[in-house]
Amino acid sequence: MDFTTYLRFLFILTGSLLLVLFVRTWVRLPSQAKVELDCSEYGSWCTFKNSVSGSSNGVFIQKGKPKPQQKVDHEKEVAKHPLDPLTVQEIKKVQKIVQQSSIFNHGKFTLHSVVLEEPPKEQVLLWKAGSSLPSRKAEIIAWANGHAYKLIVDLASGKIVDNQISHENGYPAMTMEDMTSAVKVPLKSKQFLEIIGKRGVNVSDLSCLPISLGWFGADEEGRRLIKVQCYSSAGTANFYMRPIEGLTVLVDMDSNEVLKITDKGKDIPLPKAEGTDYRLSAQKYPLLPPLNPISIEQPKGPSFKVDGHQVKWGSWEFHLKPDPRAGVIISQAAIKDPDTGKLRRVLYKGFTSELFVPYMDPSDAWYFKTYMDAGEYGFGLTAMSLDPLNDCPRNAYYMDGVMASADGAPYVRPNMVCIFERYEGDIAWRHTECPISGMEIREVRPKVTLVARMAASVANYDYIVDWEFQTDGLIRIKVGLSGILMIKGTKYENVNQIRSQDELHGTLLAQNIIGVIHDHYVTFYLDMDVDGTDNSFVQVKMAKQTVKNGQTPRKSFWKAERHVAQTEKDAQIKLSLYQPSEFHVINPSKKTKIGNPVGYKVVPGGTAASLLDHNDPPQLRGAFTNNQIWVTPYNKSEEWAGGLYVYQSKGDDTLSVWSNRNRNIEKKDIVLWYTLGFHHLPCQEDYPIMPTVSSSFDLKPTNFFESNPILRTAPNYEKDLPTCAALSE
């Protein structure tokens, strides 16, 4: 090329480089470590099949036709509500304050959690929109010098106003950095490399998982440990199906040392890769014939408004925020009374407090698998960006999460939560007169709900958590399980080789693959504030009555006996099909016009109870699942059912321990705890990826309203519905 062309080329090249640099500086969040750690909106991590307008968090008020969602500039975002999560700027400030403080003697430290320290409940309740916010504080869980610290930072003054060194047995939840570095540690060990070599796995195909080890006695105390188990990803993205069975590497998470290698699976072959990959791109057979396109359509846009983290829909208002530990926190849910137009409080705060996932195989490589996904891994930390059109319908609004990485730098998890109106063709209420009365009446109202959703991928498993709000005041909390099973390698290739299937601790799902039996318990914290702070818990027993001879031709019936719980032990509830009850949270000082105490009831759905011994170490730690329902008096420090420091804890700071103090709970600010449960005996349909299984429970108004709150709603009319054309035609 000639000189002019050369110059022109140089000029364009320099310009481009400058532009790239500028864009990177401008849009990139400060910590360079994030790209590999998170699904940042700017990283290649977030390759959507269906691009959306990207990160967002703004005012979302739809009038007329739907507009693309307004993008939020998280760098400029400011808190608008006392409960709004820390912003990017606030997290940066916190980072600086901690870095500059001498609190850790300027030694190495990691931040395991940086979240808003919520203002006292009284302050939040008094706050009114438009007035200034209560002072903004951050709560930090840090790890330094072999100790866990809980710090409170005042953002205005820039000071650390509280500093507690933990004396608990447990440790903070792992950081993503803990997990990603732990899985690299085995590679330092020659012995490990030898073993995987013998098993025929190349280092380049190695995928390892950081497995929390629970707590099983004094040997494992005094240091942050993790067990690393590895898989081969040769030939499949679904490495979970190719375990190097029986190989467990005990690692010190702080020194990054291999402490012990156990190999109990020498003779167990690596299962085949064939048929395990679930990605669309990996499907060799033709796809199944597709169904015609189907969509939830709202031609005039959604009926809800999102302003920052405040959501308004129909009669409902609530605050929603992503949280690194809980996933999603719902606060101040209140509903407008259709008679008075006044907003009435229902739930001050609700979230996934803890999960407990014990596996049912007592062998060396399995006995310790008794995960607590919120307090060990971070249920929000592992909640990845949702996939538009697939994780949530087309009419969804997406909210980003803003969190801090281990060095305190903020990062954005785009589309961490979605909010959408659901219409599934169901009926809110109906009545037809049949010919008996001769009246020609058919009155039917369709059912539309609002769903807030997140999906956590705690390594192999995917948990979908829905908070669904109904127009009639009901709140349904649903957990869906999908993702990939924890697989055990085996010599067996066919069930006919197995002497007794029940010694398998699971099901043979494919050649050399056992899906191991396990349970899932998901415990929810529900700070109920039914029409005010002070509430009581009433167990309404359905008590069987026997009729004395001759009084009536009936011999039996049941009546509703109301028992107001005085203390916590009165409210330790084990559900029973044969001694059923309703469970009401009432406001004893407020009655309906005709005199019933206003209330909400918790309606259990399909659930499961833990079958473990109460003295088994995992069950000591998961003792919060000993009952399906508990009620405790509100106590700021009692939010995490397994304890604040749950990692390697002994179970001495659980809901069970708190509740056994048997405090008074009548006419108090009370917190209801409910545990959803699933027993999972895997079946072949769960291989290589599991169809979603769901379970839910409800919070349902019970004499809360004077009458059916959705009586005065209109039916659907043809004239209101959209005209649609196929896009691809």
Add this chain to the structure above:
Amino acid sequence: MDFTTYLRFLFILTGSLLLVLFVRTWVRLPSQAKVELDCSEYGSWCTFKNSVSGSSNGVFIQKGKPKPQQKVDHEKEVAKHPLDPLTVQEIKKVQKIVQQSSIFNHGKFTLHSVVLEEPPKEQVLLWKAGSSLPSRKAEIIAWANGHAYKLIVDLASGKIVDNQISHENGYPAMTMEDMTSAVKVPLKSKQFLEIIGKRGVNVSDLSCLPISLGWFGADEEGRRLIKVQCYSSAGTANFYMRPIEGLTVLVDMDSNEVLKITDKGKDIPLPKAEGTDYRLSAQKYPLLPPLNPISIEQPKGPSFKVDGHQVKWGSWEFHLKPDPRAGVIISQAAIKDPDTGKLRRVLYKGFTSELFVPYMDPSDAWYFKTYMDAGEYGFGLTAMSLDPLNDCPRNAYYMDGVMASADGAPYVRPNMVCIFERYEGDIAWRHTECPISGMEIREVRPKVTLVARMAASVANYDYIVDWEFQTDGLIRIKVGLSGILMIKGTKYENVNQIRSQDELHGTLLAQNIIGVIHDHYVTFYLDMDVDGTDNSFVQVKMAKQTVKNGQTPRKSFWKAERHVAQTEKDAQIKLSLYQPSEFHVINPSKKTKIGNPVGYKVVPGGTAASLLDHNDPPQLRGAFTNNQIWVTPYNKSEEWAGGLYVYQSKGDDTLSVWSNRNRNIEKKDIVLWYTLGFHHLPCQEDYPIMPTVSSSFDLKPTNFFESNPILRTAPNYEKDLPTCAALSE
């Protein structure tokens, strides 16, 4: 007018009259009695808010954009499948055969049921599309000369080929004519008229209900009785809220005589009409602010095909027919295996076999209220036409019911069943890799299902029954309860007047109104044919295991113990949260490639168990609710869990009686029975009409497929979704 004009006028008039006559003759069904009895497509009964193309039953194959549903000419309709219900012409023929036979000595008779006598199962299974149908037969339940008859009519020969006089204690289900005439009988009684006069109710405002009286001893045997209770419809369409409390009229249904009047409610005032009317037209307050229109849209039309009563959708095929007793019967549900493309049998026949609704008030006017809605009232007989856009979404297809009235004349219940594809924004399966593995994977598949729905209005209560088919092979059977409570009048106007609320037998819902405690049990007949006729029932017990000291750090776990039920008593299952099991129906002679027996499991959802004494007369009759699960060997005559003749029966022909014969059920053609249950303690939100409460259970493939059958499905893409515009803008 001049003569020509006059002639022209006459000509046009005559022509018009002839046309009207012709149209009437052509489209009207023969029996004139029907217009008042049923929601005939031609009667004013069916005033839809949203007109549809009316009655329909045709081939529904959508290509390109949705077309209006093709109308079925029921007069010309012919059966295409061995299980197709009797057609209008066939019912007419049956009517003629019965009328002309001497079987009842030419005395008065009523037909309580005229349905297809299904061909033997072997014949149906052998039949292939296109080949000629097995001989068409009708099964008739008739009442004549004080006896119940079960007749089988051969349609080809026109002969009654079987004729059984019942020796059972019970009677046939009521006809709609029984019900509508019984409620008029009290008016013949002066005493009755005096009483209602004293209570301040005008005859013109009287609405009475025919209340089945169960069975409580010898006094009530030997004749068809009914108890009539009345209400005032003055000022409200919701007369159920204005009971003339305590007034019960015992009526002989055959002689139409008043046998006894009991009045135990002299001092109980009639509750107010105010606030009770639920009709849109009756709402005085402004309506609640509406949500923006929302709809399930399928611009290319549904993916299912309906040919007569055969439904094909995705991998599923099944036969669906309306039935006067069961409501809806699903037959021959089979699913295509994604690996082989072969259709595999799952369910030969499934339907709502019986309902049991005991009230929990032992007083004179209430103790006997222990309804069996299928066998006493007819769950299909009371299934009214669905309301398009409200009972079912816009993308629904409607199927009519063709039934016979008491004189044997056919009539059409338009839109008795709807079928639609549901997309509710849920997830069929998903997995995201979190940063631990460093893989950038997010694979999510949306969930679309097919729903077949009916809604029965058994007087006050509305039951919505959904059969939902999932692409992954799961069948969800869901029952929703809505409609209006059975109300008890009371003197109380405020809870503070009541000494002990638990003596109320319910909840004070408004002034003078008690919502009485009751239960609902809905028992399903499920003739499972998993990959063939001969199946076994396996209880997979989750058996707690204790670890002997030192073997492993764990102290406990559970293992799956498979117990194959040998006889019926092995399969009388009482669910327990603390001794949990899975319940599999397997085909013992067919295994997956790796050796698991192919199976389906029944997955209980939220349920309830009856608290009544097993010796209480209602529970003797409702003994089919003594267990949640039963398994019986297939027996043609065991279809109705409470007995074929359940009205006033003593409970000597129930599922419980059959099952206690303890027949062998291993490797047999077996029928699974599952009972959904609801305890209902009413609350003010249920007044004056109840928001829907639902419960469901699942039939779920369990080692039926080799692997996840929906692995090879594609996600949603923006390009496939519709563009929609608001219709009213």
